[in-house]
Amino acid sequence: MRLYARIILLLLLVAFALPLAAQSHRSLYNKGKDAEARQDIMAAFEYYRRAYELKPKEMKYRIAYERSRFRASATHVNKGQQLRDEGKLEEALQEFVYAAKIDPGNSAATQEVRRTQAMIEAASGPGAQAPKPVSPITRRLEEAAGPIELAPVSPQPITLEIANDSKLVYETIGKLAGINVLFDPEYVSRRVVLKLNGVSLQESLDILAFHSNTFWRPVTPNTIFIAANTPAKRRELEQNILKTFYLSNINAASDLVEAVNVIRTILGTDIKIMQVNSQNAIVVRGTPDQVALAEKLIGDIDKAKPEVIVEVAVMQVRRDRLRDIGIRPPTSATVGIQPPATTGTTTGGTTGGATSATNLTLNTLANLQDKDIVVNIPTATVNLLYNDNNSRLIQNPQIRALDGQKASLKIGDRIPIATGSFGSGFGAGGLGASGLVNTQFQYIDVGVNVDITPRVFMNREVGMKLVLEISSVTGSTNIGGITQPIISQRRVEHEIRLREGEVNLLGGIFEQQNTKAISGIPGLAQLPFLRYLFSTERNENVESEIVFILIPRIVRGQDFTDLNQKAIDVGTSTTLDIRRISRPDNLRPATPAPQSPVPQGSAPTPAPSTAPATQPNGQPAQPASQQPEPTGPASLIFDPVAISQPVGNTFQVNILVRGVRDLYSAPLQISYDPNTLQLVNIQNGDFLTRDGQPVALVHREDLQSGTIQANATRPPNTTGISGDGLLYTLTFQAKFKGDSTINIVRPSFRNSGMQPIALPGSSATISIK
Incomplete structure (x- = not known):
């Protein structure tokens, strides 16, 4: 008896469990549809994912899950791009990584991850990551320099009155500007007279070149080369650069050819230009001024076409009213004659029969009676x-x-x-006049x-x-x-x-x-x-x-910037040369050339109190804000060191540094239990940015082994930070019940001189209930 009761109870439990499970995935699917209608993409994705996991064979769940996964991944990519544009590289990288995790097939997310990681590594300074082995050709391209620019000189106006040989005048202006002057061996000097008031050193160089029919080109940031202004010398001496422009809005081959023709017509035949239809790109080779003008023309031409939405409202109103009232009497009548029937008999023993005559005779008309006349009157109709x-x-x-x-x-x-219509001239079987x-x-x-x-x-x-x-x-x-x-x-x-x-x-x-x-x-x-x-x-x-x-x-609409509509001085009809205006915010003060060499070993010795710190690359470091000198040994601690959280809750753990001196780079390795904890985020603290300098954070996570590689490095040419403060903030999510620990196993901190700083590890206890 008890066995039968247990079997019945088990069957009842199964019968009740099946509708509950079915209701669960149906309710999740309905919640996903509601969230999608509210444009809450992430909530819709989570509901659809859970419904699909409960019933993976249901096709509509799979379709909704795949659709929402694509949209959720694209949402995180867009958010990451916005954060990256705002300069928040770490947060942008997290968005891209999460987008790639949601949809591994999203190639855009993978590309953005690589691009953002490269930007973070480039901003993290030296020693952030060991260089990857590259081929000699790739290294050659990576080390290739861009167009040489003359270092900015002082914008202060000067007064110059000189009448002398042009070489001597060039050298005089070069000494005033602190630049070296070299001459072409074939250059023939001639006497020039200059009286300049209120011009800058850059402008005086341009005026002298125009007056003496010469041109100069930078060889290094503080060296120029002078030669005669002839087409042959310009082709021989002017530097050439190569650049590829990838167009975003011009997609038709005819439009690409038109853009190339515009550039070639405006800039002349000296510039080398070629369109690549397969990549929707234009490759340009020419002088820096030619390439700069080509870039401006491409920016003027490669514009997105304006778009318009036209709302068309067609409204038609129609009203039909009909009234039909009255009695329609008969308007006609017909009169007919119905002749009487006649009966005939035959002899010879045959029977007789009645026959009706169809023709009227005069004798019949003479014998007509009332019953032989028929009158047909139509019916009357009442219309309401x-x-x-x-x-x-x-x-x-x-x-x-x-x-x-x-x-x-x-x-x-x-x-x-x-x-x-058309038809054949023959009928069936090839005979006849009419066909199909x-x-x-x-x-x-x-x-x-x-x-x-x-x-x-x-x-x-x-x-x-x-x-x-x-x-x-x-x-x-x-x-x-x-x-x-x-x-x-x-x-x-x-x-x-x-x-x-x-x-x-x-x-x-x-x-x-x-x-x-x-x-x-x-x-x-x-x-x-x-x-x-x-x-x-x-x-x-x-x-x-x-x-x-x-x-x-x-x-x-039409997107035109001020640069698109700006008129630019491009030189003469025979010589293309962009005249630039000095910008005071990018200028360095003019440094006069030394009048005599400084004897070896007689360099002045600066006072120790004013000498800035020096980086390993030899450049002076920027002094940090005044910081209190720490006392005691340096250490790393977790805050809090013990924490208790329920399953599913998200919490934060801070990593604090105490008593550190001149901290420049803070790489470390953190380990945790991936079975009970899931890393959500890692953020930079405010310790290394205490003086206002931006600090890049690079981190990598191995979710299977539960290890985190993190490194925060201050910008180049800056000193380290001393004292106490918040270094990192870790955000975890409690997955399953149990006790876990978080350990700092490899702190490899360095100071501004790239010397190691000895720091012990630390640990924190996490209890998941």
């Missing part, structure tokens, strides 16, 4: 009808179109119309048809070449034995120009039709009041109105 129909047709389509590109919208049906006839048909779009070609102007006005047609089938007719539809059409075709958001009534077509018909007995049908007894009156009123409304809205 009133009908009132109101109908409205409202269509509000939206069309999105590129500037200068035709966009079409067709809503309705395609009706076949016979356009012709084949009819050709053409399909016509019936309904609402809109064709718009927009043009966006600088003042945010929109010009439109518009064709708007509303058609419908109103009947049919027989033409040549073929039934053809009768199509009513209302068509507007013109060009207009509107402001953005301006409401325009494109056309109003009002149609009113009144029909009155009287049918009855003449004379009696015109009597007042009595006419309804001898006639019927039919009144029909039809009112129809159609209104077209257009509202243009600019989605993307």
Whole structure:
């Protein structure tokens, strides 16, 4: 008996558990649909994922999961790009990593991870990561220098009055600017006279080159080379650079060829330029000024085309009223003669029968009686009808179109119309004059048809070449034995120009039709009041109105920057040269050239209190803010050292540094139990950024082994930080119950002199309940 009770209880539990499980995945799927309707992409992804995990064989769960996974990954990629644009590289990298984790097939997320990691490693300074072995060709390209630029000189105006040999004048200005001057061996000097007031050293060099018909090019940031200004010397001595421009908005091959022709025509034939259709790119080789102007022209041309959304409202109101009142009396009668039947007999023993005569004779007419005359009178009809129909047709389509590109919208049906026929000249079997006839048909779009070609102007006005047609089938007719539809059409075709958001009534077509018909007995049908007894009156009123409304809205306008519209001095018709204006914020003070060499060993000795710290690369370090000298040995501690959290909760653990001196780089390794804890995030503290210097954080996680490699390094040419403070903040999520520890196993801190700082490890206890 107990065995049967247990079996029944088990069956009941299974019966109740199945509906609960089914309700669970159904409710998760419904919650996902609600979240997706609210545009909460991440919540929808989590609901769909859980529903799919509960019932992976359900196809609609899988489709919803795959769709939401793609959108969730794209959302994190977009958020990471925004954070990276704001300079938050660490947070951006976390978003990209999470996007790649959600959708491993998202190649964009993988590319952004590599790109952001490279940016972080580049900003972390020397010693952040061991260099990867590269091929000699790759190393050569990585070490290739860009165009040489002359270091900025002082913008202070000077007064220069000199009449001497041009070489001597160049050397004089070079000494004032603190730059070295070299001359072409073939350069022939001549006497020049300069009287300059209120010009800078850079401008005086340009004036002297123009006056002496020479040109100069930088060899190093503080050295220039002088030569005669001839086309041959310029081709021989001017530096050339190579650059590839990848276009974002020009995609048609004809547009790419047009852009190349514009650059070649404007900059001359000396520049070497080639388009690459497969990569949608342009490769340019020329002087730095030529490439700079080519970049400007490409930036002016490679613009996204403006886009417009045109709201089209088609409103049609129709009212039909019909009234048919009266008595329709018979308006005709027929009189007929029904001849009497005659009976004939025959002899010879045959039987007789009755026959009806079909023809009337005069004798028959003489014997007509009342019963032989038949009168047919039609019936009278009473009409009492009133009908009132109101109908409205409202269509509000939206069309999105590129500037200068035709966009079409067709809503309705395609009706076949016979356009012709043809047949063979022989019948069946090759005989006869007529054979089979084949009819050709053409399909016509019936309904609402809109064709718009927009043009966006600088003042945010929109010009439109518009064709708007509303058609419908109103009947049919027989033409040549073929039934053809009768199509009513209302068509507007013109060009207009509107402001953005301006409401325009494109056309109003009002149609009113009144029909009155009287049918009855003449004379009696015109009597007042009595006419309804001898006639019927039919009144029909039809009112129809159609209104077209257009509202243009600019989605993307013409994007022109100040640089696109700026006029640039490019030199003369024979020589292309960009004249630049010195920017005071990027200038260094002029350093006069030494008048005499300093004797060896007699360099002045600076005071110890003012000598800045020096980095290993020999550059002076920027002094940090005044910091209190720490006392006692340096140490690392967790805050808190013991913590208790429930399952599923997210919590933070801080890593503090105590008593450290001149901390420049803080690489360390952290271990934890991945079975009970899951790393969510690692953030930089405020200790290394105490003086306002930006600090890059690079970290890598191995989620299977539970190890974290983290490194925060101060910028180059800066000193370290001393004292106590928050170094890192770790964010974990409690996964399962149990006790766990977090350990710092490899602190490898270094000071600004790249010397190691001895620090012991530390640990914290985590209890998951």
